[in-house]
Amino acid sequence: MVPSILRDLSPSSFNPQLVSIGPLHREDENVKAFEGQKISYLINLMSYIKSPQEEILESCMQKAYSVINKIKGCYIWTKAFTDSEIAEMMVMDACFMLGFMIEINSLLSENSYMGKQLQLGTIMHDLMLLENQIPLFFLDEMFQLTVMKLRSDISFIQLIKPVIVSNNFFKAKLKFDNVSFGTSDHFLSLLHQCYMPPDNIKKDYSTKIIHSAIDLDRAGVIFKPSEDPTWVMGIEVKQNRFPCLFWYWNRPTVTMPVLSVDDSIEFLIRNLIAYEQSFQTQGYVTSYSFAMNMLLKDVGANIDQTTTDPVPAPEEDHLNSSFNNDDPTGSLTDRVDDTDASSSSSDSPSQ
Template sequence: MIQDSVKRLLHRLNSEDNHTRQFRPSIYMAPNVLRDLSPSSFDPLLVSIGPLHRENENVKAFERQKASYLVNLISPIKSPREEILKSCMQRAYGLMNTIKACYIWTNTFNDAEIAEMMVVDACFVLGFLIEMHVSYRGKSYTGKSLKLRTIMHDLVLLENQIPLFFLHEMFQCTILKLKSDISFIQLIKPVIVCNNLFKAKLKFDKVSFGTNDHFLSLLHQCYMPPDNIKKDDMTKIIHSAIDLDRAGVNFKPSQDPTWVMGMEVKQNRVPCFFWSWNRPTLIMPVLSIDDTTEFLFRNLIAYEQSFQTQSYVTSYAISIDMLVNTQDDVAKLVESKVLVNYMGSNEEAANMINNICKNVSSDDSYYEEEWDKLNKYCNGYWPKHIAKMRSTYFSSPWSIIALVAGIILFLLQALQTIFTINS
């Protein structure tokens, strides 16, 4: 009996191991510990893609509009509609097991429902992107219609994805038969560009997609560090932007960086009376903070925390959280042009930055070498004492006024003493 049980367990473990190696679910609900902090960051506002938000009331109204996108997509193709739809459905059924393996299922759907859902959703996405390609060719998507921006928002949510391999299959069944002058990557590129966190342009030369990839993972790939960037254990803690500024650290935006999230400390020797010191400059990517920043960070971080991938976005977010403690830190970074704040106030931006890393942990850091340089500088004799003096005497207008008044009072007392002695 024991031997039979062992055989059954081994068979079960081997089957599960083979399945896990071949298929790892990459589309799932965000961990509750992160989702509960900001549910709205993970819920689609207008359109549901895939099975996880199918029943949400706020997206049901848009379901009928998907059919119009499907009609507009296949109408220009010379083949009969029935043939096109048959081809799409055949591919969906042929890839059913692979499609199922991409999701953590929260509701039960039969194969027919899944196939129809995948075809309609994929054709909607393709129809929407073709509409964008025609309407905004050669133009910027910034500031376009509310509907466009909302759909773009929904297409990069962790829980609202469609596998790119299947989207590519539908691309071959539909668009490729009509337009041979546009590639799949070229067509889907605007979704990534519109959801970029930084001012620097994203590079697509090394981007590729496999069975587990979707729009969010593609955006995540665009932030991947180059091979020469070392990953270390996260051990260093750095001072806030204001404290670094008081110690003499400058901030400067990076120009055409090799890594869009890269940060580098450069030291320049500055003469000061009879000695000199290495005053560092922290070169940073220009981060845009607006009403989309929080949900983008939260979804990318949730993807890293749940999927077995590198956590470089989490590492960057933790670093920015260390630099920003108050609205004064935000003001300093805005003044230094390494941060662009489109939110209502610096305080609102500071609160957002401080909240995105709550309940988030990471052992990986891509900035340890740079933080070591900053800490060594700040712990030096002169930077430490200059920072303390600026914090004590120059932190506010009142402290400056009190310092000036104290100096004047001291001079008056000194003059009075001199006149008394002379008399």
């Protein structure tokens, strides 16, 4: 579960908006209406397979019972459920997720997503919440019993990949080459794996002072986006060492990953940080967030200052030369009169 110190900062970042997965938010009022739609996904999934539906469901339930203790070990149970209720819950949620992912995967479905388009993004986001997960090992077991009978040439990672990719908040593509999952892994932990640095990148755990981007810019540091980063979250500093004469052309350069900023980025980062603080894993997303917070600490204040500063008033001498202080229109009137007089004299015939 999410630590209370993090949940209290933004409760809505950790609660599903539409669909509940697993036991933790099953009783939330806002997700109960979607339970009926889960049944539709389960029926559609079974209809794809050329086997009796009762037989498929029975095999799924038997598998759930056989790993029920492993499933129990993946959750902190806030409410008592019988083994039968847990098995039914897991099978229903797993089959819904598989049916949903078949519909959004062009390799498996010729038809477009059957639900409302506005629901699509919400479901994608709900599936990434830390408290709204299903163990990947069990989802894979259900995949073997259902989808593999439909398309044996599709791997489990290929099926779930669109959900992970759609929640990537960096422009750089995620790499799934070294991704694996164990008993306690889920969608969020899989995304977290994609954000881990490659083994060939040197890890530095020392604490260093990070100056704000404004201070670094004033000091001559250049900021550039990472075009093809080795590590999707990597921030690299390139320091060229040339004579001072060429300093302007060889200033330090900071290359950074490009973020895809939208409404979902806050809840994703909060859930990834909560995952890092709740499990024995490296806190790279936490470190990245801390670094970005330090870099941007003065930017907001600078923007506020820029937008609230009044427009500079014209210089006093310029005002006095255009307008008479006693009669704001006097000077202008005199100039108009002078112009008329000049025009009249130039238009009159010469003597």
